[in-house]
Amino acid sequence: MSDTRRRRRLGEAALGYVFVLPALAVFGVFVFYPLVKTFVLGFYRTPPFPNLPSHFVGLSQYGSVLTSPAFLDSLWRTVLFVLFTVPLGIALGVALALLAHQRLAGIRIFRTIFSSTVATSVAVASVIFYTLLNPEVGLLSYWLGGRGGAGILQSPTLALPAVSVVTIWQNLGFVFILMSAALQSIPDDLMDAARVDGSSMWYRFWHVTLPLLSPTVFFAVVVGTIGSFQAFGQIDLLTQGGPNNHTDVLIYSLYQQAFVFNNTGVAAVMSVLLFAILLLLTAVQFRFFERRVFYGR
Amino acid sequence: MAAESHPGYGMRSHRSTLLRRLLRYVLLVATALVVAFPIYITVVNALLTPQQIAARPPTLFPLHPHWGAFASAFSTGHLGIFLRNSLIVTVTITLAELVTSALAGYAFAFVRFPFRRTVFFLCIATLMIPMEVTLVPNRETIVALGWFNSFPALIVPFLASGFGTFLFRQAFLGMPGDLRDAAALDGYGHWRFMTRVVLPMNRPVIGAFAVFAFLSAWNQYLWPLVVTETNGVRTVQIGLRQLQALSIDQTNIIFAGTVLAALPIFVILVVFQKQLVRGLTAGALKG
Incomplete structure (x- = not known):
């Protein structure tokens, strides 16, 4: 190989590394290093007083957290929260997208309204509903009936559903945008053909529209499930995990272990378990759904 | 993707079409009222006095709007500082993510270097590792660096994006293959090819990612909460x-504050609607 060619190739390699270095440095320091460190921290039991050394306990802390009722309860509540938010949220998003997918004058206004909740962050949505659900001055608690509506967020049975409704509402704009874009990418002639066949609207939805939407629905299920597993802001703002831990989902109890009780060891174990759950979920969902999902074209 | 494609409606009897159309509008309006109500009532309540908000039956139209709550949100609620902080953090993160993702995406698409596949895989792997999982050691890192309660704590961990890198690489690879050869014949090196050909040609995906990055950074909650403790650096979500926590006779200020916190994103939603839709749907749709 000639000298100039080798030098050019070396130069190219150097350039490549210069280009990826900034990203790689950030990922190294703030993603990979802390990921490894999280695993390691899980092997050490945090002492009851800050000045004592932490003990190496190996896997035993993983065992004790995995079998602790507090962890299992918060895991179960997180699963419930996912089941409350994801299916209903996606169904509503699809319904809105179908509703707005019509040739009507002024339809653009409705599309803007339906997508408007993307402008609200989790914090904005939570603070709005927190105030509307205030037992004393909240409009929603007034409408939901003096006594019955008052203190929804303070009710052990209604708090988690209420937090779920806020979450669904806050995500609705995003799901709507997603589903609308997918609907618009379905070729017109396909729908026309189905219509000419004389099939009913219901039949067309189940046998034409939904199969064609399924990749997007699949994407929304994955993203939504992962998002709901990471829910924190709405819990922190609406209920602080209460009443009586009834809304104490995984991330919220992780946050409390880490920054309220200063129990780094337990928090690290919970982080690792969360990581495992999310990895597993993504894998399972891909396996399960990919067979049913219709990738046309 | 067709921009405006709707199902066409065949000719049915005139009256039934009219009735159907009316029915559709009724359904649309009813749904829109429910979806938009929380936002509407927030704006209305921001313009009422606390007494009016607490009054029953409730006031649904602010006939005599009071604008004082917005001023109070700035004075009592320190919204000005919070908004400024959010703007500093969000703009810096967005610009940095654009630069680092474009550079890395370009390298993965066009530059040959050893272990390119491995390094690319590492970038993709970051998508599987959410912030929450690495929260505890990351906060320790920030404290060790002496960055606790400072802007670098809010900004530095987000100077790169696995999603952006992946998105840009895919977009760059989707360009016609002989483009690089043609540019090389014209004597274009990597830098000129990137800045004069690749980046201008990929303006849509760059715009989409910019809006997405801005939105994500603006809405962050957990991380800013655990690495800040004073108003001087806290972002508007934490604000x-x-x-x-204000008392119930200041609910109008709370509502005004949420309006102000959501306003920048609302403006983006209106001005950059196309980019926003693209940014949010990237990854979900092929093509």
Whole structure:
């Protein structure tokens, strides 16, 4: 190989590394290093007083957290929260997208309204509903009936559903945008053909529209499930995990272990378990759904 | 993707079409009312006095709007500082993510270097590792660096994006293959090819990612909460948390604060609607 060619190739390699270095440095320091460190921290039991050394306990802390009722309860509540938010949220998003997918004058206004909740962050949505659900001055608690509506967020049975409704509402704009874009990418002639066949609207939805939407629905299920597993802001703002831990989902109890009780060891174990759950979920969902999902074209 | 494609409606009897159309509008309006109500009532309540908000039956139209709550949100609620902080953090993160993702995406698409596949895989792997999983050691890192309660704590961990890198690489690879050869014949090196050909040609995906990055950074909650402790650096989402704690005779200020916190994103939604839709749907749709 000639000298100039080798030098050019070396130069190219150097350039490549210069280009990826900034990203790689950030990922190294703030993603990979802390990921490894999280695993390691899980092997050490945090002492009851800050000045004592932490003990190496190996896997035993993983065992004790995995079998602790507090962890299992918060895991179960997180699963419930996912089941409350994801299916209903996606169904509503699809319904809105179908509703707005019509040739009507002024339809653009409705599309803007339906997508408007993307402008609200989790914090904005939570603070709005927190105030509307205030037992004393909240409009929603007034409408939901003096006594019955008052203190929804303070009710052990209604708090988690209420937090779920806020979450669904806050995500609705995003799901709507997603589903609308997918609907618009379905070729017109396909729908026309189905219509000419004389099939009913219901039949067309189940046998034409939904199969064609399924990749997007699949994407929304994955993203939504992962998002709901990471829910924190709405819990922190609406209920602080209460009443009586009834809304104490995984991330919220992780946050409390880490920054309220200063129990780094337990928090690290919970982080690792969360990581495992999310990895597993993504894998399972891909396996399960990919067979049913219709990738046309 | 067709921009405006709707199902066409065949000719049915005139009256039934009219009735159907009316029915559709009724359904649309009813749904829109429910979806938009929380936002509407927030704006209305921001313009009422606390007494009016608490009054029953409730006031649904602000006939005599009071604008004082917005001023109070700035004075009592410190919204000005919070908004400024959010703007600093969000703009810096967005610009940095654009630069680092474009550079890395370009390298993965066009530059040959050893272990390119491995390095690319590492970038993709970051998508599987959410912030929450690495929260505890990351906060320790920030404290060790002496960055606790400072802007670098809010900014530096987000100077790169696995999603952006992946998105840009895919977009760059989707360009016609002989483009690089043609540019090389014209004597274009990598830098000129990237800045004069690749980046201008990929303006849509860059715009989409910019909006997405801005939105994500603006809405961050957990991380800013655990690495800040004073108003001087706290972002507006955390500011809302403090605002929420105001007493019930200041609810109008709470509502005004949420309006102000959501306003920048609302403006983006209106001005950059196309980019926003693209940014949010990237990854979900092929093509």
